[in-house]
Amino acid sequence: MRRVGGFAAVLVLAGVLIAVWWTGRPAPTVGAQAVRALQSASPPTPASAPFGAPAVPTVAATVPTPQPVTAPRTLTLPSLGVTAAVEPTGVDERGEFAVPPSVDVVGWYRLGPGLDEPTGSVVLGGHVDSATDGPGAFRRLAELEPGDEALVTGQDGGERRYRVVAREQRPKQDLDLAPYFARDGAPRLTLFTCGGDFDSGARSYSDNVIVTAVPV
Amino acid sequence: MKTAIPRVLAAAALVLGTTVGAAPFASAAEVSMVSVVHGIPGQPVDVYVNGAKTLDKFEPSTVAGPLELAAGTYDVALTKPGEPVGSAILRNQALSVPGGKNLSLAAHLDAAAKPALTAFVNDTAAVAAGQARLIVRHAAAAPAVDVRAGGKPVFTGLTNPKEAKADLPAGAVEADVVLAGTSTVVLGPQSVNLKAGSATIVYAIGSAEGKTLGLASQVVDGLGGAPTGMPAGTGGAADTSAPWPLLSGFALLLVAATAALRRRSARPAGDVAR
Structure with missing residues (x-):
């Protein structure tokens, strides 16, 4: 009797512990409002004419020519002890972000802003894991907290410091990636990976984990 | 803007x-x-x-x-x-x-x-992910022209005041304008940067006879072009769904233990001491 009762007590305790662990995990999303504010931020407005009607804006009709872009080369997340190589990438044949094949390499969206640009989102996307190669560079991305640092070294060798302001976990279904890839809004660094529930049939996660950081 | x-x-x-x-x-x-x-x-x-x-x-x-x-x-x-x-x-x-x-x-x-x-x-319909739209307009006192990209004609027989357009992968294109059907360059070559999710409109302006031919351009943003998804995991090790197998295993054990406990407590004390 005592033995069985003790066993039951241990089981109950274990169940309670699991429940406490499950409910006590950090909230998947923090700082979402900060992200919205960054996305809709406008650059400082030039002082308008003090008198009279505002003039219609006029710009030179010059043909846009390719401008030098500073590509990121490495990303370091000190709080996670992660350093990863960064390679330029674009979209795949389905129009999705082409995450580099190696789980250790993080992709930089070369069709968006590079480093040091006055507006827009520098996007880095990396694997949380892969079926064949195990844990990826962004395996623990969801553990980043607001205030953590992200260091990005550019192709010029210079290091840029960013401070995490938000971590979001959003269902992929209905997720509009456009604001996260925008060339406008405040300058920011956006780190992407997968998370949430795993569908082992489709070998795909339900959510994206999105960390937003701002230049320090 | x-x-x-x-x-x-x-x-x-x-x-x-x-x-x-x-x-x-x-x-x-x-x-x-x-x-x-x-x-x-x-x-x-x-x-x-x-x-x-x-x-x-x-x-x-x-x-x-x-x-x-x-x-x-x-x-x-x-x-x-x-x-x-x-x-x-x-x-x-x-x-x-x-x-x-x-x-x-x-x-x-x-x-x-x-x-x-x-x-x-201006065609501002959304472009596909990673794409940009190039629109070319003949607005010059000049005969029909072809527009070439990377040396190959992409728009042919364009006349004033017509336009031609195409959605292309975003990035730089090397373009020039030749007299239609010839390789006589009248404008360019010119590097044009096509930004993902934008329409770059290039006008041929001026006069061939007056030797004032030139290019003018405007860019219309906001045509989409962002990736449609971010597939960044196929392993499943980061699954955060509720550990149902674990939890239900515990629940079953709990039920079994409780049942056993009930059976035992229902019996006479002597039985337990057996």
Whole structure:
């Protein structure tokens, strides 16, 4: 009797512990409002004419020519002890972000802003894991907290410091990636990976984990 | 560009309020965004819309706006700077502006080198992920041309005032303009940067005979082009769904243990001591 009762007590305790662990995990999303504010931020407005009607804006009709872009080369997340190589990438044949094949390499969206640009989102996307190669560079991305640092070294060798302001976990279904890839809004660094529930049939996660950081 | 919008709205409101007061109020769907492109070399102009000066000393090879104009018919006049509307060098008293479009109103030379006003409707339909739209417009006093990218003709037999367009992978293209069907380069080569999610509109302007041929350009943003997804995991080790197998295992054990406990406590004490 005592033995069985003790066993039951241990089981109950274990169940309670699991429940406490499950409910006590950090909230998947923090700082979402900060992200919205960054996305809709406008650059400082030039002082308008003090008198009279505002003039219609006029710009030179010059043909846009390719401008030098500073590509990121490495990303370091000190709080996670992660350093990863960064390679330029674009979209795949389905129009999705082409995450580099190696789980250790993080992709930089070369069709968006590079480093040091006055507006827009520098996007880095990396694997949380892969079926064949195990844990990826962004395996623990969801553990980043607001205030953590992200260091990005550019192709010029210079290091840029960013401070995490938000971590979001959003269902992929209905997720509009456009604001996260925008060339406008405040300058920011956006780190992407997968998370949430795993569908082992489709070998795909339900959510994206999105960390937003701002230049320090 | 974004910051300019309130000012443009204010300017448009001023223009409309002071001069088109009689125009019916238009809903957002009936309003068009209208850019004005100056493609007549060597002649700065004042631009009047419905009799009100809207652009002052508008220089060649510049783009103004976009103005927000309600659908309707407008009187648009271009004068030499400071001259009255009555002596306009170019005027269209019944310029039709459709509703809900993005338009470019180009002042340019026609094929016979006479000033002309042409309203182009800009294709702002969404582009696919990673793509950009290139729109080329023949607005020069010049014969039919081909436009080549990387040496290969992509648009052929383009005549004034026609346009041709294509969606291309975003990035740089090396373009030039040749006389149609020949390899006689009349413009370029020119590197053009096509930004993902934008339409780059390039105008051939000026006059071949006057040796003033050139290119003018405007970019319309906001056409989408962002990736459609971020597939960044196939392993499953980061699964955060509730550990149901674990939890249900515990629940089963718990039920079994409870049942066993009940059975035992239901028996006489002697049995337990057996």
